[in-house]
Amino acid sequence: MEIKNLLFRMADDALIIGHRNSEWTGLGPILEEDIAFSSIAQDKIGHSLALYTMLQEFGESTPEHIAYSRNAAEYRCCKLVEYPIGGYDFSLMRHFFFDTAELLRYQLLRESSYEPLTKLAKKITGEIKYHVFHANTWVVQLGGLGTEESHTIMQSAVNQVYPLALGIFEPSKFENELSEKGIFAGEAALEKLWHESIAIPLEKAGLVLPTFSDKTIEYGGRYGYHTEHLQPLLDEMTEVYRLDPAAEW
Amino acid sequence: MPTIKSLDPRVTRLHIPDNFDVPPIIKEELDQYQTYEVFCREKTGAHHHHVGSVHAPTPELALSFAKEQYGRRGKVLGMWVTRTSDIIVLDDSDLDMFETIPEKGYREVVDYARVRDRIEAFKKNQTAVQE
Numbered sequence: 001m002e003i004k005n006l007l008f009r010m011a012d013d014a015l016i017i018g019h020r021n022s023e024w025t026g027l028g029p030i031l032e033e034d035i036a037f038s039s040i041a042q043d044k045i046g047h048s049l050a051l052y053t054m055l056q057e058f059g060e061s062t063p064e065h066i067a068y069s070r071n072a073a074e075y076r077c078c079k080l081v082e083y084p085i086g087g088y089d090f091s092l093m094r095h096f097f098f099d100t101a102e103l104l105r106y107q108l109l110r111e112s113s114y115e116p117l118t119k120l121a122k123k124i125t126g127e128i129k130y131h132v133f134h135a136n137t138w139v140v141q142l143g144g145l146g147t148e149e150s151h152t153i154m155q156s157a158v159n160q161v162y163p164l165a166l167g168i169f170e171p172s173k174f175e176n177e178l179s180e181k182g183i184f185a186g187e188a189a190l191e192k193l194w195h196e197s198i199a200i201p202l203e204k205a206g207l208v209l210p211t212f213s214d215k216t217i218e219y220g221g222r223y224g225y226h227t228e229h230l231q232p233l234l235d236e237m238t239e240v241y242r243l244d245p246a247a248e249w
Numbered sequence: 250m251p252t253i254k255s256l257d258p259r260v261t262r263l264h265i266p267d268n269f270d271v272p273p274i275i276k277e278e279l280d281q282y283q284t285y286e287v288f289c290r291e292k293t294g295a296h297h298h299h300v301g302s303v304h305a306p307t308p309e310l311a312l313s314f315a316k317e318q319y320g321r322r323g324k325v326l327g328m329w330v331t332r333t334s335d336i337i338v339l340d341d342s343d344l345d346m347f348e349t350i351p352e353k354g355y356r357e358v359v360d361y362a363r364v365r366d367r368i369e370a371f372k373k374n375q376t377a378v379q380e
Contacts, residue, residue: 032314039317
């Protein structure tokens, strides 16, 4: 069903990137940035909770159960969010590409015919706006106002992350239904807005998008085909839950 | 060289040598970070008050850090940051300017506080007379 599929894609993206970004907690480059990035990670987990809760309306189990009891193949997140945190350059660039898409997605969903999503979008766009503000500030600073070294590092992060980021917009089987029913304008429309939006900070930062063939776009995640990094992440994330799935916290 | 195996898998993944005889890596001191003072208000129209400081390389990042460090607990309806170095500070050695001679009580608020007691006493007296 089209709404269920959309909710799973969004919720799994939020949960997995939230978990990945939380891996920086306590290890961030400076205290203030550690606090900000950890807080952003926590927000993402909150968004996934809201979306998993919506799925209960469609006969799904509790949010904890859906989040922690599936195998990698049952997840609908894009591959971008699964990759290990890498260096801070990789994590920042992923945060920049992902959150810009996330903000635009929720802005489109403010007009959705599916009311629970409209309400959620109104509630959390402010949070994601901050996430984008944080990402843009770093990208412009390190790309455009920093040193030659920081610029080179950021450009190589763009080259590495951009093909992965395009995987966010892998079309689902339900694109037509979603737009016909007024639920969501669709991945193609979102991708177009995203390109317009990222162009502004990238230009300020003097960073350019790489050219490459369509074959190198990392698709598959939306259909359950993931990188080898997702299952180990799930094993680690669910370690405590699996000790006693019925435990009350 | 064997590396630290921690209960925290993230620490294990850092491959830190399990040998504390190795001297720590000495990094160059950062000179580009400044401190910024953060001011918030909880109500529109209220005064911004000082809530603390943050370290940041630029004013924009200072605002970005301040938002999470001081704005994620309660409601915030306004936030300012300013470079600590931009604040004009009265020198500690000049604090004696605030000192005053004790006989000048008529210039101090504390003296006027007693006026309230007198008004109260007067009102009480008036009521007693009317009764």
